[in-house]
Amino acid sequence: MKINQIIRRKALLAGAIATALALPFAAFAQSPMVVKFSHVVAENTPKGQAALKFKELAEKKLPGKVNVQVFPSSQLFGDAKELEAVLLGDVQFIAPSLSKFDRYTKKIQVFDLPFLFDDIEAVDRFQAGKDGQALLTSMTNRGLRGLAYWHNGMKQMSTGKDKLARPEDVSGLKFRIQASDVLEAQFRALNANPQKMAFSEVYQALQTGVVDGQENTWSNIYSQKFFEVQKTIAETNHGVIDYMVVTNAKWWDGLPADVKKGLSEAMAEATTYGNKLADDINADARKKIVDAGKAKIQKLSKDDVAAWRKAMAPVWKKFEGEIGADLIGAAQKANK
Numbered sequence: 001m002k003i004n005q006i007i008r009r010k011a012l013l014a015g016a017i018a019t020a021l022a023l024p025f026a027a028f029a030q031s032p033m034v035v036k037f038s039h040v041v042a043e044n045t046p047k048g049q050a051a052l053k054f055k056e057l058a059e060k061k062l063p064g065k066v067n068v069q070v071f072p073s074s075q076l077f078g079d080a081k082e083l084e085a086v087l088l089g090d091v092q093f094i095a096p097s098l099s100k101f102d103r104y105t106k107k108i109q110v111f112d113l114p115f116l117f118d119d120i121e122a123v124d125r126f127q128a129g130k131d132g133q134a135l136l137t138s139m140t141n142r143g144l145r146g147l148a149y150w151h152n153g154m155k156q157m158s159t160g161k162d163k164l165a166r167p168e169d170v171s172g173l174k175f176r177i178q179a180s181d182v183l184e185a186q187f188r189a190l191n192a193n194p195q196k197m198a199f200s201e202v203y204q205a206l207q208t209g210v211v212d213g214q215e216n217t218w219s220n221i222y223s224q225k226f227f228e229v230q231k232t233i234a235e236t237n238h239g240v241i242d243y244m245v246v247t248n249a250k251w252w253d254g255l256p257a258d259v260k261k262g263l264s265e266a267m268a269e270a271t272t273y274g275n276k277l278a279d280d281i282n283a284d285a286r287k288k289i290v291d292a293g294k295a296k297i298q299k300l301s302k303d304d305v306a307a308w309r310k311a312m313a314p315v316w317k318k319f320e321g322e323i324g325a326d327l328i329g330a331a332q333k334a335n336k
């Protein structure tokens, strides 16, 4: 074989190999980008519903370009791992409760101050204002980009005891709390013993008596069946559980423009959808708990509420330095 024939053959072979190798990559480039959304609650909750809506809208706006996979109920990542997972790129969207960010920004602790917001409408006004919006980008230097606030609702307190009307009724009891120093201080102010614990572990902890009580929204108390293992739920409305949808800032900034636009629009529309549903889902969950007749619902008098407020008031002073008096003032102004 002449030397130029050998060269031509080699070139042909190299071309064939290159084509064979390139094929799967070409096929890969055309397949949709997999985008994972992980959260810790059930699907029949405000967050569960909003996440499913986001998937539906994103896939409709970006046909063939994205495949959004939603993992509810801590199936993919639980409380302890989800923030790290976003930073590592193992999941693209999560929506932790606002109580779970205090390692990333102290200012966000404002949402946990007891009796700060009168209702979810006040929370909404604060989030939509200048200060609330600024918090969405306050963790960019830590690699997290906030995209939206999603509502759940006001927190109620529950225990395995018959009496739960006044602060003294929780003295000495063990409470599961989310990973938040403000919530820890809140229960200490009530002379109770708070224990930080992942959401997925709460039912069992209540059932086995590892803790006596917890605080959560009606939708979480219902969907996690806490009402089956608690005797009394007091309608305290003493705080809020709301969420920030966050993503990896670097990943988000690097998205192709059309994908970012489609995902942003889907997020905005899913936010409106979920936030409108939240009140109804909580009211429905409350009704189902009443109908089940397992836990007693304790209504509070004005005097009872005043006593809870007074007992928890020291928490504000304790965190004023970290949060900032201005931010607390702005949040207070959101009450009508």
Ligand code: LMR
Residues within 6 Å of the ligand: 040, 041, 096, 097, 152, 178, 198, 199, 216, 220, 241
């Ligand atoms: C909790 O841990 O109690 C809640 O933050 C769970 C949730 O995401 O609503």
